[in-house]
Amino acid sequence: MDWQLLGLSFITVFLSELGDKSQLAAIALGSSCKSPRAVFFGTAAALLLASLIGVLVGQGTAEILPDRLLKGIAAIGFAVMGLRLLWPKAVDS
Secondary structure, eight states, X not given: OOHHHHHHHHHHHHHHHTTSHHHHHHHXXXXXXXXXXXXXXXXXXXXXXXXXXHHHHHHHHHHXXXXXXXXXXXXXXXXXXXXXXXXXXXXXX
């Protein structure tokens, strides 16, 4: 087991999930039900499944495309998202 990779993955996902929509949904569900344990297990299972799908898709993609190309696509994608955040959408008149 690569403990450094495990720790890095945990920290990355944990920090990226703090304060996102799924956490807000879990807060809303947990506060409006009588079984917070069920909300916890449901949200934990959903995060596990979403992570599993991401890992499997990433592994499959890495077997098809070269590493350098994947990193380039990811870099361009993040750059485009960042640029879109800098410029507000045009207001339709």
